[in-house]
Amino acid sequence: MTVFRLPFLLIICLSTSIFTAANDVETCSGIVPTTERTDRISITDYGGVGDGKTVNTKAFREAIYRIQRLRRNGGSVLYVPAGVFLTGNFNLTSHMTLYLANGAVIQATQDTSNWPLADPLPSYGRGRERQGGRYMSFILGDGVHDVTITGENGTIDGQGGVWWNMWRRKTLQYTRPHLIEFMHSTHISISNVVFKNSPFWNIHPVYCSNVVVRYVTILAPADSPNTDGVDPDSSSNVCIEDSYISNGDDMVAIKSGWDEYGIAYSRPSSNITVRRITGSSPFAGIAIGSETSGGVENVLVEHVNLTKMGVGIHIKTNVGRGGYIRNITVSDVYIQNARKGIKIAGDVGDHPDEKFNPDANPIVQDITLKNIQGEKILQAGLIKGIKNAPFTNICLSDISFYVPKTKGVPWECTDVKGSSLKVSPSPCSELISTDATGFCFNQD
Incomplete structure (x- = not known):
């Protein structure tokens, strides 16, 4: 045959x-x-x-x-x-x-x-x-x-x-x-x-x-x-x-379970590659979360073209979520016409019931965003960690957004530690390094 x-x-x-x-x-x-x-x-x-x-x-x-x-x-x-x-x-x-x-x-x-x-x-x-x-x-x-x-x-x-x-x-x-x-x-x-x-x-x-x-x-x-x-x-x-992908929610969203159920099941998402994706959405182009209670690690996103977006790159979790988001690299992204270019936030997503542990804070660390360009971006970025669990080792490198003059500020940051190289408009003070010891300087 x-x-x-x-x-x-x-x-x-x-x-x-x-x-x-x-x-x-x-x-x-x-x-x-x-x-x-x-x-x-x-x-x-x-x-x-x-x-x-x-x-x-x-x-x-x-x-x-x-x-x-x-x-x-x-x-x-x-x-x-x-x-x-x-x-x-x-x-x-x-x-x-x-x-x-x-x-x-x-x-x-x-x-x-x-x-x-x-x-x-x-x-x-x-x-x-x-x-x-x-x-x-x-x-x-x-x-x-x-x-x-x-x-x-x-x-x-x-x-x-x-x-x-x-x-x-x-x-x-x-x-x-x-x-x-x-x-x-x-x-x-x-x-x-x-x-x-x-x-x-x-x-x-x-x-x-x-x-x-x-x-x-x-x-x-x-x-x-x-x-x-x-x-x-x-x-x-x-x-x-x-x-x-042109749809009504996140184009790609990496998840691993919801609050106490995801923590108990304990199966992470790992070794994920996303490349050469084109599209539009009123929500996020590439998202991690918000359900990440089993953990997400070792993610590579590269060569992505996004237009007419809510958020270009969105990493999202919440208090009570537990789990971790770590070793994430996003590179070579072009974003046109978006409310936000980058958002990393610890106050996104709901809970399945009242049984979740409010002390189960997620760990967000070792996040590298590099070689990202954008135009008609209303806000370059918002990085909002968790008070008792700040996001650490956040690296912004070679990022250039054209942000029209608005009433808002181009970057907002709280409870975050990291560094930056060649970022325009200039990021918030928590991500500005004064020497060559920041996380960005140790990247390959």
Whole structure:
């Protein structure tokens, strides 16, 4: 049988970055091995009809059950041809590729009354926006290995409007479903697909390792609530690159659990790389937090272009959060038209209940922000630590923001210790070094 090879098509002709040399582009290659699958089935083989009216939930579930039971050597490809395939939620299985052809759309039904429920995540203790459980994700992989979602820039459409309206009207009974979620899974690759109108967060790998998200486009209206782009959560060895995101909340947000539940579960997010991301959002371009109770460390963000932003780079936590945020490097970022260029704050985010420990202060240290440019930035930065837990070793280096003259000050800082080099406008006094002993001076 002919080997079915997975093409690497770029959804949009993104410049790698104004900062990146054409012949010096790093990639996620190696985190998830490339898989070639010889066994291929089509959703139409199982009764799938792409007319935008027929509900294909049974077809998707039966096709994936076949892949799970037969266990072909190397796994199987589930091919979705051009057409609009309306379906309820379904689960993926190990050793499979979900392949969306050019013109293929997997579209979520809008029948929220029959949407199945799932238990709350243990590191959150409850649904993220409502007490109790949560609605199951539209496409879910739980405990799976070696799974690919890819294609020829087909679309996964969550039809989130009905969910957004329930949120606005305060009629939600449980937390809204994610568009794509992987739990307790390894070796996951997502590429060359458009994700559109998610009910809640778009791509959510939680308790996972070795995850690659690349060459994707994520779209939702700017006023769509909580439509985060990619949220690695208590996960390790994750790479997000070469993608375009325009949505209603943080474009990329790294998390690791919520207050006492995240502290008890104690699974950090670590070894996360985010590079060559372009997009816009009324919230943050790159965020860490605010749920970081399991800890976040060893994060590299580079070559990012942001426009029409709320905040360019946002590191956020809160009193009672616990955990740590450390060894974070953000470099080569261009921001245009934002309320704030940089925000690092210890007073952001709510609490799941009254059981959190108010003395569980987070540790925020060893944060390097360098080679960042911006124009039409209303405020260069706000760095607000915690009174009894100041943020330490904060380095600002080679940062230049054009800040129009306003009534406010370009930088605000409290409870922070660090240093700076070549920063314009000049940062607050807590970050100005008078000698070569500051944290910035010891960076490579």
